[in-house]
Amino acid sequence: MKRVKLWDKEFEISYPYEEIQVAIRNMAFRMNEELVGKNVLFVCVLNGSFMFAADLMKELELDDVEISFLKLASYEGTASTLEIKELIGVNENITGRTVVILEDIVDTGHTIANVMNQILQKGASEVKIATLLFKPDAVVTKVEPDYVGLSIPNDFIVGYGLDYDRRGRNLKDIYTLVK
Ligand code: IMP
Ligand code: MG
Numbered sequence: 505m506k507r508v509k510l511w512d513k514e515f516e517i518s519y520p521y522e523e524i525q526v527a528i529r530n531m532a533f534r535m536n537e538e539l540v541g542k543n544v545l546f547v548c549v550l551n552g553s554f555m556f557a558a559d560l561m562k563e564l565e566l567d568d569v570e571i572s573f574l575k576l577a578s579y580e581g582t583a584s585t586l587e588i589k590e591l592i593g594v595n596e597n598i599t600g601r602t603v604v605i606l607e608d609i610v611d612t613g614h615t616i617a618n619v620m621n622q623i624l625q626k627g628a629s630e631v632k633i634a635t636l637l638f639k640p641d642a643v644v645t646k647v648e649p650d651y652v653g654l655s656i657p658n659d660f661i662v663g664y665g666l667d668y669d670r671r672g673r674n675l676k677d678i679y680t681l682v683k
Contacts, residue, residue: 506542507662508662508679510671514681515662518655523652524558524664524678527653531634532563534651542602543568547594549619551673552608555665556636556653564666572596577617581627588613591622597647599627604651608665609637613645620647 506517540577544566550573561571574593602624610616616633623631634651635671662668663675672679 506677506679507682508672508675510662513668514682515546515640515668516682517524518661518680519545519656519664519678521664523675527636528559529563531653532560533635535634536563536565539566539602539604542566544602544604545596546571546572546604546606547599547619547623547655548573549608549615550570550593550604552665553606553636555673556608557606558646560634568595574619576619589622591616591619595621600624601630602630602632603628604632604634607633607649609639609661611639611642612648613643613647616649617645617647627633636664637666639681660675663673 508515514515528660546556546557546561548571556570556682567679572594574591576589577592577608578589605616605619605623607616616635620631620633632650633647636653636654638649639658640655660681661678662672665673667673
């Protein structure tokens with residue numbers, strides 16, 4: 505089994521690149537059917553989603569595709585940094601549009617719920633969530649992703665955009681923490 509070491513921790517390969525690509529093609533196949541005729545704005549949540557977004561976009565055969573990138577900023581020094589986040593980088597007019605949020609992973613669901621509310625507040629008529637990875641056993645919010653690449657156990661993973669303390673984002677495959 506292929507292993508990598510990042511900082512003090514060992515990770516073992518769990519989702520090879522080819523399996524990730526199949527999952528992405530399946531997501532794109534559904535999007536190509538369900539979003540046809542809509543002027544869709546895809547919103548890639550940085551940093552983790554950059555590889556997923558790049559590969560997904562290449563599989564889309566929709567006519568009017570646009571992509572934008574956003575980062576979340578939490579205010580420091582408040583009681584809860586979990587709740588208070590803002591979106592930086594969304595300058596497009598999204599009033600009345602269909603927005604598809606591209607996330608690397610939905611874990612507890614707090615991040616995606618926050619992004620979704622803020623995009624709705626900016627006037628989107630419809631917001632859909634596409635996540636490459638979903639941890640159904642970890643989710644504590646009511647958010648249900650519309651498009652899921654792979655449903656995975658509640659383990660810590662890295663690679664294909666996801667990091668452990670800033671490292672591992674460049675890995676082509678996805679690896680799981682060895683306990
Ligand atoms: P949530 O708000 O708990 O759903 O977590 C969302 C964010 O936490 C993701 O966008 C990731 O950046 C990070 N995250 C959650 N699980 C993992 C993991 O297993 N590996 C690396 N990052 C993760
Ligand atoms: Mg993320």
